């Protein structure tokens with residue numbers, strides 16, 4: 001049997017299956033080969049949601065696949081496409097189109113290639129057959145260590161990179177701007193010729209010839225301006241899309257513990273990128289190209305009218321000095337204004353988010369007062385800026401008119417001397433009008449550039465926050481990840497906190513552990529859960545999951561294994577279904593099972609659209625208890641190995657709470673780990689072990705009944721701990737405790 005036949009004799013025929021299923025099979029196979037084991041069903045759903053790759057156009061196919069990977073939570077891939085003929089072995093394995101279907105190109109054997117359908121069908125084909133096929137390969141996104149300068153200015157690097165990539169187009173635009181200035185010289189010379197040659201002899205044919213030439217130049221000038229505006233517009237849109245999605249990605253990657261607490265201020269800082277981008281791609285910027293022309297015009301004027309040019313030199317010098325003085329003032333004002341604007345945005349966000357509390361306490365006036373003060377500050381700075389700008393503008397306009405006056409007067413004397421013609425005088429006044437203007441505009445532009453740079457600095461500050469992935473580190477994605485959690489010498493403190501909020505030398509949560517975490521408010525329960533979920537990184541020590549340091553695990557692998565239900569469940573604008581799936585593709589059945597098990601379906605039956613009922617921004621429209629259940633449903637649908645629940649039932653009635661814990665218990669695998677931070681007795685039915693926290697330390701760890709109920713009886717933690725460990729039932733709970 002020849003090899004080709006043997007390969008083709010595989011059981012299933014890919015061509016017979018539906019394209020979506022085949023694409024899912026191929027993509028799943030490829031992801032498996034790249035070390036990302038994902039369920040076929042999940043890949044199928046992700047492709048359905050993002051669009052099955054049509055392989056029509058490279059860009060569209062990349063977009064679809066990128067969307068699908070995003071839905072699978074795989075953000076650390078970059079995609080690239082090419083035609084089959086240009087493929088190199090380093091690109092393999094990859095996805096390729098063949099007979100209208102998706103295949104994995106496994107390897108190259110001489111002039112042949114081996115394709116895998118992902119459902120067991122292998123084909124060996126001559127390379128020529130895939131020469132025109134579209135291929136897509138996935139490169140792991142390694143976060144390269146940026147050079148020191150770029151590292152300090154990531155936003156600037158981002159913007160410059162985007163501009164650099166389009167430098168050809170931008171230099172063409174600059175050239176177009178130069179040409180429009182050259183055309184201005186031509187119109188100046190036209191008037192000189194008309195006054196000197198046409199008017200004295202009424203040489204109308206010369207006039208029309210000149211009009212013809214200038215007419216063509218004007219049409220050319222118009223076309224240049226239109227094309228310039230369009231090109232700039234295109235660049236602005238492209239950069240906007242590219243830079244803002246990158247900023248959003250980087251922002252999403254910022255470590256939670258490193259994120260500033262002032263959300264509104266943060267949002268305003270990021271928004272600054274928009275104004276920076278707008279400045280760097282605005283047509284005003286190209287007036288800079290006119291500045292050198294101010295000097296060229298002076299030279300042309302000197303050629304036509306000799307010493308008259310000194311008037312413009314003087315005017316340009318005065319405009320320069322006045323502009324620079326004004327600029328220093330405006331810069332100061334802009335910096336102060338920007339700080340106030342960021343704070344005002346913070347006040348706005350805080351006031352809207354906390355409007356219920358503010359209303360209930362009648363404390364709205366406090367925010368209104370802060371808002372008013374900041375608004376006054378901003379408008380005062382803006383007023384002073386406007387006044388300064390208006391003054392420099394008026395000085396520039398006066399300089400222009402004064403120099404015009406001076407030139408006309410001097411011109412008359414020069415005409416009397418016979419060293420200048422009337423036409424020459426007209427030409428130099430026309431050219432002269434373009435000397436002072438560009439210099440004043442250029443200086444104004446410097447002020448705007450300063451504002452843009454300030455905004456960029458603010459974005460830099462945000463983008464420089466530490467990310468989940470350390471630059472240059474290749475994170476791990478183990479095929480098998482155990483559920484055991486271990487803390488070794490862990491210290492963690494928020495921001496500038498003088499003492500660590502978590503201080504645990506040694507704590508192990510073995511596979512199969514069911515733990516209730518108790519302790520007074522502020523004892524560090526929620527912080528510990530966030531550390532266990534890898535959302536916070538300890539300042540010292542390590543947190544290990546299945547033996548792997550969380551800091552070295554790929555975030556998506558970690559999120560798949562560990563589910564954290566925070567105290568406050570956040571819902572987002574979209575449908576209920578989208579909110580329940582959030583961040584991952586979940587089969588409908590799984591979702592329905594979770595919703596049913598929690599009794600959410602009965603609770604939400606009042607809406608005709610069921611799971612597709614719309615959820616408003618911030619989740620308004622659902623009660624706190626319903627949100628809590630949605631949070632639990634999210635976790636259940638994801639089927640994690642480690643469940644970290646922070647007060648999951650604080651807003652539930654006893655019956656619903658009981659039902660929720662039973663649903664969780666049914667779903668928990670034997671070796672899964674469950675940690676519930678709660679004081680509610682119902683949680684105890686699930687847990688055999690209790691951990692007691694105080695001031696960020698574990699002060700008790702052992703059998704649930706022995707520990708918790710002794711504490712209830714009023715014993716001190718140390719005493720309760722000692723007795724709990726002595727209790728026979730403690731054998732159930734692994735007790736590895738620090739002091």
Ligand SMILES: Nc1ncnc2c1ncn2[C@@H]1O[C@H](COP(=O)(O)OP(=O)(O)OP(=O)(O)O)[C@@H](O)[C@H]1O
Nearest residue numbers: 494495501519520521522523524525526527528567
């Ligand atoms: N974002 C934060 N920034 C600064 N300090 C914080 C932050 N969150 C919590 N803390 C502090 O960390 C300590 C532990 O807080 P944590 O929320 O972990 O306690 P907790 O035991 O979960 O409390 P509770 O039972 O009230 O939920 C507290 O002293 C708290 O003031």
